[in-house]
Amino acid sequence: MSALLPLRLDGVSFAAGGRPILDNISAEIGAGPNTVILGANGAGKSVLMRLMHGLLVPSAGRIDWSDPDRGRARQLQAMVFQRPVMLRRSARANVTFALQAAGIACAERERRADEALREVGLSHLAGRPARVLSGGEQQRLALARAWALHPEVLFLDEPTASLDPSATREIETIIKAFDASGTKIVMATHNLGQAQRLGDEVLFLHQGRLVERAPVETFFKQPASPEAVAFIKGELPWA
Amino acid sequence: MAGGNIPGTMIEALGGAAALIASGDPKLIEIIVLSLKVSLSAVFFATLLALPIGAAVAVARFPGRHAVIVLLNALMGLPPVVVGLVVYLLLSRSGPLGEFGLLFTPPAMVVAQTILILPIIAALARQAVEDAWIEYQEQLRSLGVVGVSAALTLLWDIRYSLVTAILAGLGRASAEVGAVMIVGGNIDGVTRVMTTTIALETSKGDLPLALGLGIVLILLVLLLNAAAFIVKEVAQRKYG
Numbered sequence: 001m002s003a004l005l006p007l008r009l010d011g012v013s014f015a016a017g018g019r020p021i022l023d024n025i026s027a028e029i030g031a032g033p034n035t036v037i038l039g040a041n042g043a044g045k046s047v048l049m050r051l052m053h054g055l056l057v058p059s060a061g062r063i064d065w066s067d068p069d070r071g072r073a074r075q076l077q078a079m080v081f082q083r084p085v086m087l088r089r090s091a092r093a094n095v096t097f098a099l100q101a102a103g104i105a106c107a108e109r110e111r112r113a114d115e116a117l118r119e120v121g122l123s124h125l126a127g128r129p130a131r132v133l134s135g136g137e138q139q140r141l142a143l144a145r146a147w148a149l150h151p152e153v154l155f156l157d158e159p160t161a162s163l164d165p166s167a168t169r170e171i172e173t174i175i176k177a178f179d180a181s182g183t184k185i186v187m188a189t190h191n192l193g194q195a196q197r198l199g200d201e202v203l204f205l206h207q208g209r210l211v212e213r214a215p216v217e218t219f220f221k222q223p224a225s226p227e228a229v230a231f232i233k234g235e236l237p238w239a
Numbered sequence: 240m241a242g243g244n245i246p247g248t249m250i251e252a253l254g255g256a257a258a259l260i261a262s263g264d265p266k267l268i269e270i271i272v273l274s275l276k277v278s279l280s281a282v283f284f285a286t287l288l289a290l291p292i293g294a295a296v297a298v299a300r301f302p303g304r305h306a307v308i309v310l311l312n313a314l315m316g317l318p319p320v321v322v323g324l325v326v327y328l329l330l331s332r333s334g335p336l337g338e339f340g341l342l343f344t345p346p347a348m349v350v351a352q353t354i355l356i357l358p359i360i361a362a363l364a365r366q367a368v369e370d371a372w373i374e375y376q377e378q379l380r381s382l383g384v385v386g387v388s389a390a391l392t393l394l395w396d397i398r399y400s401l402v403t404a405i406l407a408g409l410g411r412a413s414a415e416v417g418a419v420m421i422v423g424g425n426i427d428g429v430t431r432v433m434t435t436t437i438a439l440e441t442s443k444g445d446l447p448l449a450l451g452l453g454i455v456l457i458l459l460v461l462l463l464n465a466a467a468f469i470v471k472e473v474a475q476r477k478y479g
Contacts, residue, residue, distance in 0.1 A: 055377055074383055085378035088396045088478040097392075101382045131479025 003067050004076045004152045005031040005184060007052060012061035014047055021047050023208045024061070034185040036199030036216070038192075040231060043205040045188035046082075046157050052186065053079045053155050075102055078146035079155040083162060084138040086130035091122060091141050094130045098145045116148035117141075120174050136167025143174045154178055156187040160194065172198060192232065196220060204228050255447025256454050271455060274432040277345055277419065278412040281352030285412075286405050289357050293364030293404075294390035297372055311365060314358030319351075323421030326351040330422065343424040348432070351418040356408035363404035364394075371397045399471045399478075406467050413460055 007029040014022040022044045029035055029052070037045045050056040051063060054074060065073040087094050095113040104112065117123045120140040125133060130141055139159060146154055156175065160168040175198055179185055189195055195202060195216065202219040204212040206227040212219065223229045259267065296307055328334050330342040330350070341347045371393045379389050394401070416434035423430030425439060433456045440449040 050377075053381065055380055079381045081377065081381075085375055087375075087392070088398075098382050101384045101388070129478040132477075 004065050004073055005029065006066060007153075008062070008064045009052070010062045010064070012048075012051060012058045012063060014044075014051060014056065015059045021208050022051070022058075025210045026061075027203065027210060027213065029184075029186060031184055033200030033215075034179055034187070034198055035201055035203060036195045037186070037188040037203045037205060038190065038195050038199075038219075038231075039188075039205035040190060042207075044208040045190075045205055048205065049079070049155050049157050049186065049188050053077060055079075075149075076152040077155065078149045078151040078153075079157065080139070080142045080146055080159050082158040084142035086133075086138055086141065088129065088131055090127050091130045091133065091144075092117060092126040094141060095145050095148050099148055102149055112148045112150075113144075116144040119147050119177065120144040121170070134167075136163050136170060139163060139167070139171055140174065143171065143178075147174075147178070151183055153184045153186060156185065158188055158190070160191070161189075168194075192220075204231070206231070253450065256451035259447060259451035260455060267452070267455075269428070270431055270433055270436055270452070271459070273345065273430075274413065274434070274456075275459070277348045277432060278352060278409060280349045281356060281412045282405060282409045284349065284353045285357040285360050285408055288353075289360035289404075289408075290364050290394055290401065291390070292357075293361040294368045294394050296361075296365045297368035298386075298390045298393065308362075308365065311358050311362040315362050317355055317358065318417065319355055319415040320417035320421065322355045323351050323418035326354065326418070326422045342422060343426060343430060345423070345430060347422040348419045348430060351422045352412045352415070355415060355418055356411050359411055360404050360408040363407055364401055367397050367400045367404060368393050371400075399474050402467050402471045406464055409463060410460060413456065 009025055009027045009029075012022060012025045013020065025048065037048060039045050047056065051058055054063075054070075067073045067076070087097060089097070092113050095116055096109045099109040099112055114123070114126075117126050120143050122137065122140055122144060125137065130138065133141060143159075159175070160171050163171065172194065175185060175187070179198075185198070187198060199216045201215050202213065203210060204214075204219065204223075204225070204227070206225075212223065212225045212228050214224065219228065220232060223232055293311075296304065296311065326347065327342065329336045330339070330347050331337055332342070341350070368390070372389075375389075375393065375396070379385070379392065384392055414434065416438050419425075419430070419432055420435050420438065423432070423435065425431050425435040431439075433452050437449045437452050437456075440446070440452070
């Protein structure tokens, strides 16, 4: 079904205020396996996700979707951030807002919003103001908002980093449902357990460079680079 | 109106003020009503213009944006008499807008106060929208909400914070005397409002009336602020 993938990154670098954050990253992100971007804090995971999603523009290099129509490419992807940003309106209205922005007709919006809220188990809170929901509920709502958009690609930037274990389990269940529905998952995390639970392949970033790319099992059993070995052992990779 | 005896002390003046308020003098009521009409109309028109300006400056990126922000902030301190003078020149018989015959009428006072408080509401709204934009920017851009629709979304989302900006405008409008004095002329029964009456009666030495009006003015502003505060608090608790 994917007209969007693969996503090609060709020599992508990014600097902010003269400080290099990503250095010459080339990779092809194909349809199929869930891609986990792994690395320590400050490795450049979030910036790489934002570049791929189009929220940042690379300082050098190219990022191309297979679909050359950038507007359509934009419509076919969604992103869930570490800290969900909800508008001061009901949970349901936050979902329909996203659908309206995507140009979905009114009747269809209502239907899709209800379906998405059901999917994440928030139907009973649909009328609640979104901002008074708990952190875990807000993140589920953020996933419902993405779900309703029926994206081909879903970017997740440390989606459970500020949540407790039970909320984390709920979020991971929903991410698996996305996967089952055929959505390509690209997720940044520094949580090794989560990478193993949800990922099929790992892109390991270290100090702004793509050090290693491997299937999840291989990466954790036989990491090829000393940086990855150190990271998996829980050592500070730069020590 | 209170009689001509000049109370010797503040306490006597205060007593006179209380009596004046209690009497419900129709003349006093007329002055209060006109004051409210003028200032609330000015707040209405200024808000209508200032919120889009503030939101646009907050969200748009254009050359000279910083200069516009500095200008808006500086214009918050516009001297009312200067605004009054400029509006006077515009509306006077020989002025460019003289044919409308607005000088020394309540609409002229509304125009002057609108110009006076527009930068206050715009500058405060700009700051509030920009703070929200920093928080919402990535999410809204991810959803493809940019430009005008982003500005409108932000304005609606921080509607309760904007109450404070609008109240600041109302405070300025209801307190100023220079602009309405010049363009209104303080004509008895036509353009006489609370602040111009206070100035006039003080210079005439009728302190009970001046002080009575002063107390009414402060009470009204207090009441409006309390009402706005309650609306804001209730809504904020409800919507987070």
